[in-house]
Amino acid sequence: GAGVSQSPRYKVAKRGQDVALRCDPISGHVSLFWYQQALGQGPEFLTYFQNEAQLDKSGLPSDRFFAERPEGSVSTLKIQRTQQEDSAVYLCASSTRQSSNYGYTFGSGTRLTVV
Amino acid sequence: EDQVTQSPEALRLQEGESSSLNCSYTVSGLRGLFWYRQDPGKGPEFLFTLYSAGEEKEKERLKATLTKKESFLHITAPKPEDSATYLCAVYSGGYQKVTFGTGTKLQVIP
Numbered sequence: 001g002a003g004v005s006q007s008p009r010y011k012v013a014k015r016g017q018d019v020a021l022r023c024d025p026i027s028g029h030v031s032l033f034w035y036q037q038a039l040g041q042g043p044e045f046l047t048y049f050q051n052e053a054q055l056d057k058s059g060l061p062s063d064r065f066f067a068e069r070p071e072g073s074v075s076t077l078k079i080q081r082t083q084q085e086d087s088a089v090y091l092c093a094s095s096t097r098q099s100s101n102y103g104y105t106f107g108s109g110t111r112l113t114v115v
Numbered sequence: 116e117d118q119v120t121q122s123p124e125a126l127r128l129q130e131g132e133s134s135s136l137n138c139s140y141t142v143s144g145l146r147g148l149f150w151y152r153q154d155p156g157k158g159p160e161f162l163f164t165l166y167s168a169g170e171e172k173e174k175e176r177l178k179a180t181l182t183k184k185e186s187f188l189h190i191t192a193p194k195p196e197d198s199a200t201y202l203c204a205v206y207s208g209g210y211q212k213v214t215f216g217t218g219t220k221l222q223v224i225p
Contacts, residue, residue, distance in 0.1 A: 056211055
């Protein structure tokens, strides 16, 4: 597609429920990133993929968060046993470059609300 | 750890009233400084990358400059459609993560 597509756009989860957020990057983009953006804050890094390899997951806040990109294209961010503090917008970004020296293309995000 | 501080948090301008947004950063070795624009309900939209002190880039009414400690985003004769949150971010190499500031929310009033 023309841009990075994320689904769903909105997700309401009950505390303790598992959720899966999907990202379709721009076709051919090697690098894929997940960021978490709390209300009124800047995006915070979660994890980075180069093709199917997860090269950096240092930003994942706990072992309840898990990301995968099995075929080097679509990625899924999974959050198990959601907590209220997980409420945020989850942004996916992709880049044709292997280095973060260049700007990313972001999707519109998934707004997760945990009640 | 890389740090980015943006000021002011919010800025309200009359249409045509030029101003500047500030981004102060602390990094171990700057590989790139980025400016993004973010509209409500959307993801950040890439504007510029600056690589070294003294570099400048322009796009329409926006001009970004870089020194060794900070970057400025100058907005000349802004229009209401320039209203958005402007995010600054830095990349210092090694791991691929880019560190963002909290943004400046700009409102341009007709």
